[in-house]
Amino acid sequence: MMTTLSPLEQILSRWQNEPGIAANIVETREIPAREAVFGELFEDIHPGLKRVLESSGITRIYSHQAAAFEAASAGQNVVMSTGTASGKSLGYQLPVLNTLLNDPAARALFLFPTKALGNDQVRSITALLQMLNPISGTVPIHAAAYDGDTPASQRSSIRAQARILLTNPDMLHIGILPHHTNWAEFFRSLRYVVIDEIHIYRGVFGAHLANLVRRLKRVCQFYGAFPTFIMTSATISNPREHAEHLVESPVTLIDQDGSPAGRRFFLIYNPPVIHPDLGLRRSAAAESVRLAQDLWAAKMQTLIFVRSRRAVEILLRDLRDKTNSNDVQGYRSGYLPQERRAIEDGLKQGEVRLAVSTNALELGVDIGGMNAVILVGYPGSIATIRQQAGRAGRRLGDALAVLVASAAPLDQYLARHPEYVLERSPEHALLNADNLVILLQHLRCAAFELSFQEGEKFGAVPMDVLQGLMEFLAADRQVHHSNQRYFWISDQYPANSVSLRTASASPFRLLSTQDPLRMETIGEVDEASANWMVHPGAVYLHAGRSYQVEALDFEQHQARLRPVELDYFTEPIRKTTVQKISTLKEEEVPGGIKGYGELLVTTQVVGYREIQWFTRETLRMVDLEMPATQLRTVGYWVYLNEASLEQLKRSGFWRSDPIQYGPNWERQRQLARQRDRYTCQACGAAEGRSPHHVHHKTPFRMFTSAAEANRLENLITLCPACHRQAEAQVRVRSGLAGLSYLMRQIAPLILMCDLSDIETHVDHESVFSETCPAVVLYDQIPDGIGLSESAYQEHLLLMAQCRDQLVHCGCPDGCPGCVGPSPENGFGGKPETLAMLNQLVPFEDQN
Amino acid sequence: MESLFDRLKSLGVQVGAKETPARLPEEESREFPIQEVVPGEDVLTPFGPVFVSRKLYGPETLQGSVPLCEFREVEILAEWNRTPELKDLHPHSYLFLDAETSGLSGGAGTFAFLVGIGFLSPQGFELHQIFLRDPGMEAAFLAYIEQLAARFKVIVSFNGKAFDIPLLNTRFTLYGFQNVFSEHVHVDLLQLARRLWRDRLPSRRLGSLENEILGLERTAEEVPGWMVPELYIDYLDHQDARPLQGVFYHNDMDIVSMAALFHLCADILAQPNSSRSLPGLDRAALARLYEDLGRIPQALNLYESALQQGDLPPIHFAQTLHRYARIFKRRGDWQTAADLWSRAADLGDAEACIELAKYCEHQLRHPGEAIIWTQRALQAGIPTHWTPAQCRDFDSEIHKRLARLKRLLAP
Incomplete structure (x- = not known):
């Protein structure tokens, strides 16, 4: 008997039958529909609030909302970690409104990570209050946004009247806390602080926010208030721990999602390989366009998430050309508020059938559920994947989410490990509130706000540090x-010199010299990046235009750039040395030793390469004399113990294919042996019955021609034993380079950070161990932010994931998807890296 | 073991932007407490002692040419300040206040360390300068100010509405005092000075008003305002109060000049047509002020005398004519208004030309004349004092008017 397929199933079945698509779908997961689980409306909920809910058709609330209501009403700090569109907003609005109704003096503060999100919530809560105030029978509740856009003329009335204040961390930091005496009444009666989307507050931003919470609590305490914190989070692996780090108090976790959901399909789509050696795949964007067209044609409302504003425009143009329809829209920051409202409404009403968006639509903004969502590439964290995918979903009917993988290692890793996306996220949101640099910045602000008593605490900062x-x-x-x-x-206003979204607060301004009389600021780069992003001669890309740097001015903190049309881009050549300041932890691990400690990283840009856009050919190398920059930070290192190293050297199993040394090899080999008088140049042993080996000092593969590689200057005679040693040395270096590349690519998945937050380095100077060079992974932030410490703890998981990535990468000898493109040490390095990982990953975890 | 200081430095934390001034070796150990430098004494409050320097200016004192202790008529000033109750309050209930602070940024971390309070008494003009010897003694400092301020009903300040009073209120809140200044009538002389001298003087800062209006120069003791916070921090470091003498002088002069300026402004407002030789620009400013208060007969007198005096710069002459004419227009006295506009138009005032065009079109019903005036407005160009929004519409408005007028003329 035939069952009728839903429209979405029809598309899926068509895809399954189309070889050009089916082969690329690496995972299809059906997530069955979920029934709502209701909780009891709390007994003593205010009758006015109950009536408003009932008149909006809400007679029962979901279990997680009820649990949040109960806990928050009892004064417990709460974090709600449930899915997108599960009604988290109502989850915090209810206990807050209930308290405000019962206590006409009580106030609440809502913090949203962005202004846009705050504005959205103002609209939603104002709509609720318009129903509630006329019938509540008590003092009307006034809610207001207070941010950089609030007109000065309204500020004092908002201070006096708002019982719910919606703002963002930046405004709290710079505009409210330093002027807390103007808010004395507000703080005195502050009962709730809502912090929305706490998974965003990790790394540097998280450290700032935790310190901001310390300052907020301190000011509240001055006025005798001890507010309860209600937080929400996307689904991460450690919501409670993260929330507790943020507010430094016990937090009740609510993660049983009681909201209903229709059936959903989750697809992972891996574009086909088109160039195996280079690890090149067909572009994720092009494949996404292809899928989106099918969905559009089938009248499925679809949202495409891309990673950049530029990509929005490119895909939009492409899709408009192909559909020839104006129900295709773009959505990103930079659009005018009214345009955005119109698109949101269009999505809600169904008039917009296909939208391309950045993460601007990921958070909060109410657009209703989509039929389908396409994610073009890994969006930077699994929490984000889930949040974006959560946009697909209707109470009734099917919905679809597709993750289209790019060629990047993490995308490829996830393409093979859908369970991370679908079941257990390995992501830990991390923050280190005691990062000295950030802590000091906030201590200045805190001292400005209220003088410090000797012995007074500031969060959990150790007393001697404080x-x-x-x-x-x-x-x-x-x-x-x-x-x-x-x-x-001091006569300074310290909050002015602290930016919550970066560690160092003095960015370099980028000035365009197009009009030398009126140089326009086209952007900023942070201090740490200025050296390598905008060194003199660098080609800098901004908003689709290319500029060349004329001068970098360290005094004025600015770079001057000239708009140019060039057929090349530049790549800085950096020389990095890592010194160890102290070892804080060290432990034996399978195959080697791991350590964690303080480092001093010295980086100098010594030149740059000009690389042609299309051929990727190096046109020339330019030397530069740039000042060295020092980063004092923390890092995690790992190196092989002697036993593993010996085993590697003895075993031949990491040997790659024999190399063809070219036509003149035999002759050059004879000449080298003759020159070296048939004696091993390392141990002095003379040749016996069989001839000594001839070794390439700089590995053969580093050269473009055999003749070049086989020059006598590059050859040396070695006895077989010494040769093995020498080869092993090269191979160890090659393996370490591959491991270093791999670790940097894979670690962000565990650490929930950006690629640019960490860096790796191979320690050829033997700073960490004399037996074997170490691979070091360090935080790219002064004093560190907890990333490498977490990597130290998750060492085994990280090694296993690196190995897994390597084993399953289809390339023959290294590609950007595994050990990286042609490491400096010559060999592709794939077998060497694998051999090392086989030592570092316990046998039972090798699968 | 590495010190925290070194660690912070190696993390890139900037240290010590400003070095403290070097001191001579023999001075290293020597402290100069405030009482050795400034006459005054510790006064005990419920929160501990506070240093106060008291001073009396005799009843005959002049600040510049202004007698410090004469009572003035303040009816118009009270009206302008929108505090009619001021005129019934005895001059002995005024206090003149100025604070020297640790910075200008405002917020909970900016504090006052020297507050001068002057007031009139039967003995003359008294000045109390309350000094914060150490930030740890602020409660006593504030208690003294609170107690003294409570005796008065009026505050006169210079920029106190935006700066001194909110700043002191913040300090009172931080130390748990009631809002001390909530009941006072507050006259902020900066706002009045802007009203009166915006067109005539390049700066309305107290220092330049002192020069220009009171005819005074300060002595070499004066320290500029921007140096004040730094001097206090130096004092806290070295406990050497000597450089603070200049700050006390600065504060003293500010208060006394403020009192003199108050008297002078009250006089000018009370008797704008007195024999004093007021510059035309001042008269024009006064005329506008009177007009805004709804005192039209005096305003007309002032406009007339400002125009007749013959010292108004051309732009201001035209503007004043224009304001003057507007009063007649509002009254329906079109003929007088038109005469005034013609005078302004002769000086190239575009607004007057437009007014005349309107007058010709709507009152005289003479589109031909109106076209001529409109074209003259176009020639005159955009008035220099217009806002950007007005400027944007200038051409299009004029062309619209021209087009309409030409339609009217067409047979």
Whole structure:
């Protein structure tokens, strides 16, 4: 008997039958529909609130909303970690409104990571209040946004009247806390602080936010208030831990999602390989367009998430050409608010059938559920995948989410491990509130806000550190120590020099010299990146245009750039050395030793390459004399122990295919042996019955021609034993380079960070061990932010994931998807890296 | 073991932007407490002692040419300040206040360390300068100010509405005091000075008003305002109060000049047509102020005398004519208004030309004349004092008007 297929199933079945598509679908997962689980409406909910809910058709609330209501009403800090569109907003609105109704003095503060999100929530809560206020029978509740866009004329009335204040961390930091005396009434009666989307507050932003919470609590305490925190998070593996790091108090976790959902399909689509050696695949964007066209034609409302604003425009143009329809729209920051409203409404009403968006649509904004969502490439974290995919879903009927993988290692890794996307996310949101640099910045702000009592606490900062930092500020004449207190005395406004979204607060401005009289600022780069992104001669790409850097001015903190049309781009050549300052932890692990400690990383840009756009050919190399920059940070290192190393050297199993050494090899080999008087140049042994080996000092594969490689200067005679040693040395280096590349690519998955937050380095100077060079992974932020420490803890998981990636990469000898393109040490390095990982990953975990 | 300081430095934290001034070796150990440098004494409050320097200016004192202790008529000033109750309050209930602070940024981390309070008494003009010897003694400092301020009903300040009073209120909140200044009538002389001298003086800062209006120069003791925070931090470092003498002088002068300026402004407002030789620009400013208060007969007098005096720069002359004419227009006295506009139009005032065009079109019903005036407005060009929004529409408005007028003329 035939069952009728739903429209979505029809598309899926068509895809399954089309070889050009079916072969690329590496995973199809059906997530069955889920029934709603309701909780009881709390007994003593205010009758007015109950009536408003009922009149909006809400007679029962979901179990997680009820649980949040109960816990928050009892004064427990709460974090709700449930899916997209599960009604988290109502989950915090209910307990807050209920308290505000019962206590006419009570106030609440809502923090959203962006202004746009705050504005969206103002609209939603105002709509609720318009129903509630007339019938509540008590003092009307006024909600207002307070951010950089709030007109000065409205500010004092908002301060006086708003009982729910919606703002963002930046405004709290720079505009509210430093002026807390203007908000005395507000803080005195502050009962709830809502922090939405806490998974965004990780790394540097997280460290800033945790310190901001410390300052907020301190000011509240001054006014005698101890607010309850209600937080929401996307699904990450450690929501409670993360929330507790953020507010430094116990937090109740609510993660049983009671909201209903229709049936969903999740597809992982891996574009086909078109160039195996280079690891090149067909572009994820082009494949996404192809899938989107089918969905559009079948009248499935579809949302495509891309990673950049530019990509929005490119895909939009492509899709409009192909569909020839104006129900295809783009959505990103930079569009005018009214345009965005119109597109949101169009999506809600179904008039917009296909939309291409950046993550601007990922958070909060109410657009209703889509039939389908396509993610073009890994969006940077699994939490984000889930949040974006969560946009697909209707209470009734099927929905589809497709992740289209790019060629990047992490995309490829996830293409093989759908369970990470679908079941157990390995992601830990991390923050280190005690990063000294960030902590010091906020201590300045805190001292500005209220003088510090000797012995007073600041969150969980150890007392001796706090004391030391206060003395530092006193020596720097920013605070004055007397009468057992530290008083802010500087004429600065410290919040002005702290940007919550970066670690260092003095970015370089990029000025276009197109009009030398009125140089226009086209962008900024942070201080740490200026050296290698905008060194003199660098080609810098911005908003689709290319510029060449004329000068980099360290005094003025600016770079001057000239718009140019060039057929090449530049790549800086960096020389990095890593010194170890201290070892904080060290432990034996399978095959080797792992360590964690403080490092001093010195980086110098010594030149750059000009590389042609299309051929990727190096046109020339330019030397530069740039000042070295130092980064003091923390890092995690790993190296092989002697036993593993010996085993590697003895075993031949990492040997790659024999190399063809070219037509003149036999002759050159004879000449080299003759020159070296048939003696091993390492141990001095003379040739016996069989001839000694001839070794390439710089590996053969580093050269473009055999004649070049076989020059006598590059050859040396070695006895077989010494040759093995020498070869092993080269191979160890090659393997380490591959491992280093792989670790950097894979670690962001566990650490939930951006690729640029960490860096890896192979320690050829033997700073970490004399037996074997180590691979070091370090935080790219002064004093570190917890990334490498977490990598140290997750060492085995990281090694296993690296090995898995390597084993399953289809390339013959290294590609950008595994050990990286042609490592500097010559060999592709794939077998060497694998041999090392076989030592470092316990046998039972090798699958 | 590495010190925290070194660690912070190696993390890239900037240290010590400003070095403290070097001191001579023999001075290293020597402290100069405030009482050795400034006459005054510790006064005990419930929160501990606070240093106060008191001073009396005798009843005959002049600041510049202004007698400090004469009572003035303040009816118009009270009206302008929108605090009519001011005129019934005795001059002995005024206090003149100025604060020297640790910075200008505002917010909870900016504090006052020297507050000067002057007031009139039967003995003359008294000045109390309350000094914060150490940030740890702020409660006593504030308690003294609170107690003294409570005796008065009026605050006179210079920019106090935006700066001094909110700043002190913040300090009172931080130390748990009630809002001390909530009941006072507040006259902010900066706002009045802007009203009166915006067109005539390049700067309305107290220092330049002192030069220009009171005819005073400060002595070499004066320290510029921007140096004040730094001097206090130096003092906290070295406990050497000597450089603060200049700050006390600066604060003293600010208060006394403020009092003199108050008297002078009250006089000018009370008797704008007195024999004093007021510049035409001042008269024009006063005329506008009177007009805004709805005192039209005096305003007309002032406009008339400002125009007759003959010292108004051309732009201001035209503008004043224009304002003057507007009063007649509002009253329906079109003829007088038109005469004034013609005078302004002769000086190249585009607005007056447009007014005349309107007058010809709507009152005289003479589109031909109106076209001529409109074209003259176009020739005159955009008035220099217009806002960008007005400028944007200038051409299109004029061309619209021309087009309409030409339609009217067409047979």
